[in-house]
Amino acid sequence: MRVFESEDGESRLIPLDFGAPFSLPNGLAEFEVVEHEGESDERVDTDWWGYLRSLLGDEVVDAGGESWPSSHEFFGDMMIVRLDEEVSEHSREIATAKLLSHPHIRLVLSDRGVLGELRIRDLNPIGARSGDEIVLDDIPDDISSTRVMVRESGRSILCDPTRAYFSTKLQSERLETLALAKELRSLLGRPLRVCDPFCGVGPALATLLGEPDLVGDVLASDLNPDAVEMLLDNLRRWDRREYPAEPSPISRLYEDRIAGLADASELQHDTNLAGRWDMLLVNLPHRTIEILPSLVPLLDRTGPSMVRGRVIAAEADIHEADRAIRHVLPPRLEGMPEPSLRIKRDYSSTLRLCSFEAWIAPAP
Ligand SMILES: C[S@@+](CC[C@H](N)C(=O)[O-])C[C@H]1O[C@@H](n2cnc3c(N)ncnc32)[C@H](O)[C@@H]1O
Structure with a gap:
């Protein structure tokens, strides 16, 4: 990522490394840390091509054309690349070039x-860094985790x-959910009761819990028990209190925390859980419309509430999907726009x- 100007032109935004401390040290502490989608540093891309060319030669690289993995996804200190079949035989050189051009990647x-x-x-795993060395064969366990x-x-x-769903690409989605949650809080005039029945390791909650009150x-x-195990570890750090180490069926762990393993479509049958939530997150994009009717009973209909969801649909079917969502949801709050799908990216x-x-809207 590169340094760039903030939208108001008042500041320069400097990307922080994964390893940066959460509280910046003296001398930097006066600067605010803000969440912003990064802008990639094209010089790094130039480096990757340079290393690849020096490892394989121009002829091979040019022959690969568009098949080379020029983009990648970062996960902490890991990088994930998609290898087209056409260039997969060069995975060793690809890994080496990526590691050389991204010195923070393990x-x-x-x-x-x-x-x-x-x-x-x-x-x-196709390559790793061990100290100053690049390792391509028999990558030791301690660096392949x-x-x-x-x-x-x-x-x-x-x-x-490899054990639970998580996507770093959804960060802007989570920031949008945060803005909506703040609007709902203003409307209700109190902190929200949030229901995340497809929570994974809990990234949507991380963003919401980070906002005071x-x-x-x-x-x-x-x-997924593995997702719940990591969720509990995350909640332990975010809430600064104890959580069980092992995942178990959904239960009340604190007065204000219910967590655990559950099939979301079954939650409606538990009278302690139904009718209690102001904000419902539905992040099961392949099945959202089909599963929505079983989730609606979780909403607290004594006041306004919100459903925030994601859907995968063919572009031609989006209007039909909008109609289906409106059909399965209870009546909407007057004065607010009707739910309609906004395309976020190609699937x-x-x-x-x-x-x-x-x-x-509240039930009449
Ligand atoms: C697209 S992921 C979203 C995870 C998380 N909300 C996030 O944003 O990272 C969908 C999640 O739903 C879980 N899942 C799938 N079917 C489910 C069901 N019937 N009940 C509860 N969770 C389910 C999966 O294990 C997965 O973690």
Whole structure:
């Protein structure tokens, strides 16, 4: 990432390294730390191409054309790249060039896709850094671990993409959810009761809990025991109190915290959980519309509430999906826009990842 100007032109934003301390040391402490999507540093990209060319020669690199993994995803001190079949035989040189051009990266993994309902990633280590050395074969366990801390919203989020879903690309989505939550809090005039029944390791909660007096009670649950194990570790640090080390079925752990393993569609049947939440997060984009009816009973309908969700849909089907969402949700709050899908990015050549929010009116 590179240094760039803030939107108001008043400041220069300097990217912080993953390893930067949460409280900046003396001399820097006067500067505010803000959350902002980064802007990539093209010089680093130039370096990666330079290293690749010196390792493979111009002819091979030019022959690979668009197939080289020019983009990548950072996960703490790991980098994930997608290897096109056409260039996969050069994975050693790709890993070496990436490690040389990104001196803070410990491990480079190739992405072999997402597995099943739990959305965990199939990742294969293709290179690592051990001190000053680059290791490409028999990468030792201590440097090939995929359990990492990611920094976001001034918090550290423990995650392991091979055991539980987590996407660093959703940071701007989470900031949008934060802005909506603040609006809802203004409307209700009190901290929100937030229900995140597909919470994964809890990144949406990290952002919301980071805002003083925004959140009161929290329900955080997921079907994946590994995700819940990391969620509990995260909550322990964010809340600064004890949480169980092992995942167990959903239960009340504190007066204001309910967490654990659960199938989201079953929560409605628990009278202690139904009808209690101001903000419902629905992050199961392949199945949101189908599962929404089983989640609506969780909303507290004695006042205004909100559903914030993500949906994967073909661009041509977006209007139909909007209609389906409006159909399954209770009547909306007067004066607020109707829920409609906004395209956030491409999911595939035909499918789009979209998000929406719905302001729900109190039941008459
Ligand atoms: C797209 S991920 C979102 C995770 C998290 N909210 C985030 O933003 O990182 C969907 C999550 O839903 C969980 N999941 C899938 N089906 C579920 C179900 N029926 N009930 C509860 N969780 C489920 C998966 O394990 C996964 O962690």
